[in-house]
Amino acid sequence: MTNKTKLLLDKDSVIGPVGKRLYSTFVEHLGRCVYEGIYEPGHPCADKDGFREDVRELVRELHFGAIRYPGGNFVSGYNWRDGIGPLNERPVRLDYAWSSIEPNQIGINEFCDYAKSVGSEVMYAVNIGTGTPQEAGYVVEYANFPQGTFFSDLRVKNGHKEPHNIKLWCIGNEMDGPWQICHLDARDYGKKALETAKIMKWADPSIELAVCGSASSLQPTFPEWDRIVLEYTYDQVDYLSLHRYYENFGNELDFLASYHEMDKFIRSVVATADYVKAVKRSKKTVMLSFDEWNIWYQTKTQLKPWKFAPHILEDNYSLLDALAFGGLLCTLINNADRVRIGCLAQMVNVIAPIFTEKGGKAIRQTIFYPFAMAAKNCTGDALRVRGKTLVLESNAYGPVSALPCAATWDAERGEISVICVNISAENQTVEFDMRSFGRVKPLEHTVIHGGDLSAVNTLTDPDRVKPESRICHGAVTDTPEVELEPMSFHLFKFAVAV
Ligand code: AHR
Numbered sequence: 382m383t384n385k386t387k388l389l390l391d392k393d394s395v396i397g398p399v400g401k402r403l404y405s406t407f408v409e410h411l412g413r414c415v416y417e418g419i420y421e422p423g424h425p426c427a428d429k430d431g432f433r434e435d436v437r438e439l440v441r442e443l444h445f446g447a448i449r450y451p452g453g454n455f456v457s458g459y460n461w462r463d464g465i466g467p468l469n470e471r472p473v474r475l476d477y478a479w480s481s482i483e484p485n486q487i488g489i490n491e492f493c494d495y496a497k498s499v500g501s502e503v504m505y506a507v508n509i510g511t512g513t514p515q516e517a518g519y520v521v522e523y524a525n526f527p528q529g530t531f532f533s534d535l536r537v538k539n540g541h542k543e544p545h546n547i548k549l550w551c552i553g554n555e556m557d558g559p560w561q562i563c564h565l566d567a568r569d570y571g572k573k574a575l576e577t578a579k580i581m582k583w584a585d586p587s588i589e590l591a592v593c594g595s596a597s598s599l600q601p602t603f604p605e606w607d608r609i610v611l612e613y614t615y616d617q618v619d620y621l622s623l624h625r626y627y628e629n630f631g632n633e634l635d636f637l638a639s640y641h642e643m644d645k646f647i648r649s650v651v652a653t654a655d656y657v658k659a660v661k662r663s664k665k666t667v668m669l670s671f672d673e674w675n676i677w678y679q680t681k682t683q684l685k686p687w688k689f690a691p692h693i694l695e696d697n698y699s700l701l702d703a704l705a706f707g708g709l710l711c712t713l714i715n716n717a718d719r720v721r722i723g724c725l726a727q728m729v730n731v732i733a734p735i736f737t738e739k740g741g742k743a744i745r746q747t748i749f750y751p752f753a754m755a756a757k758n759c760t761g762d763a764l765r766v767r768g769k770t771l772v773l774e775s776n777a778y779g780p781v782s783a784l785p786c787a788a789t790w791d792a793e794r795g796e797i798s799v800i801c802v803n804i805s806a807e808n809q810t811v812e813f814d815m816r817s818f819g820r821v822k823p824l825e826h827t828v829i830h831g832g833d834l835s836a837v838n839t840l841t842d843p844d845r846v847k848p849e850s851r852i853c854h855g856a857v858t859d860t861p862e863v864e865l866e867p868m869s870f871h872l873f874k875f876a877v878a879v
Pocket of ligand 1: 452453454726
């Protein structure tokens with residue numbers, strides 16, 4: 382059976398700009414994300430500083446705008462001073478967040494250099510658990526002040542004459558979570574975040590700050606936490622952060638419809654932020670930083686204390702996961718008016734698109750591909766896609782569209798990109814009404830599909846799931862028509878014909 386849908390893509394129906402930061406990621410000192418992930422001295426592909434070139438190449442393919450660092454839960458017990466100075470003098474510590482051994486061989490200087498080498502900016506999180514507002518000011522001074530003060534001179538002494546100029550900063554991580562080291566209630570966090578923000582902006586007024594919103598839409602304190610925190614910090618901060626991970630609990634459609642829940646979550650956070658804006662009579666609009674999102678089989682996570690670089694949170698993603706992930710990407714793009722930062726958590730090994738073998742290979746997981754395709758192609762402005770699609774009845778969310786999709790128009794490149802995910806068991810024919818662009822020429826059609834939804838990429842079979850490029854010999858038209866097989870992810874690219 383084939384279902385036919387007409388989708389309207391109107392050049393003037395702009396949602397908002399899709400900047401590089403919407404395609405960001407996250408590196409935490411957790412498991413094998415840093416050690417044996419990006420950094421493995423002695424590996425045949427390691428550069429002179431111990432960073433793996435094979436991993437770096439894959440990271441570049443993902444076109445990340447920013448990389449959030451160094452945590453995560455880890456940051457709430459982390460002293461940034463442990464990660465500077467000569468490597469052989471750095472302390473080995475117990476990391477309480479993940480019950481691991483932290484040798485501090487990578488710190489702020491090494492990480493900023495690494496991010497630069499892959500073309501990304503750093504989004505640095507300060508410690509609001511065991512940390513103080515003053516230490517947060519010191520790390521801003523160390524990173525961004527030119528020279529002539531204690532901490533900026535220390536940076537120069539440590540070999541970094543030029544400041545790192547980190548623009549994006551997080552005021553802690555998931556402080557609403559009882560699992561957080563030195564968790565606070567909303568009022569205590571709101572007050573501490575405000576004082577921290579003041580000091581950080583005094584140290585460098587050009588920085589942008591993200592304050593902790595809720596760690597998930599499932600938190601019992603959501604959205605009160607967000608309201609209270611913003612009531613303290615609204616004037617000082619630029620972004621409210623939100624996190625959400627999805628998991629397949631056995632109902633396939635509910636899982637594939639995760640994109641719908643993510644959208645609902647974003648709208649509730651926007652409403653909460655705008656409520657505080659109204660209370661404050663503020664002219665400023667706080668944007669959202671979705672600085673942790675992904676699929677995470679959290680119920681299967683088990684820690685392995687007290688090890689160095691333990692194999693933890695190493696989810697192996699299937700084709701089904703890649704389809705659910707594609708829907709989440711669409712939701713982020715469709716909320717580009719308010720979500721300005723989106724961090725795929727995390728980058729390597731830990732719930733990540735890249736997986737490494739100690740001393741061996743680095744491979745692309747299934748979720749690598751939809752992300753790489755979106756980050757490379759879906760640029761410019763997000764367009765609102767209108768049309769009546771096939772609807773499926775989910776258990777968890779009621780009726781949901783069987784065709785999550787998103788579109789962008791990059792006027793500079795003269796290109797329109799469209800992502801469509803067919804999450805139904807039916808073939809779908811889609812006609813794009815692009816008359817507002819005049820006539821368009823099909824440039825690219827890339828598909829991720831396959832009969833076996835449980836298929837995964839492994840070290841021994843790294844290309845089991847990978848995209849297929851289809852030849853585009855479609856005519857120049859204003860209403861291109863495409864076919865989507867059941868359970869498939871598609872990227873279409875069109876050029877405006879002159
Ligand atoms: O990304 C894994 C963990 O998930 C992070 O450390 C934490 O912020 C979140 O709960």
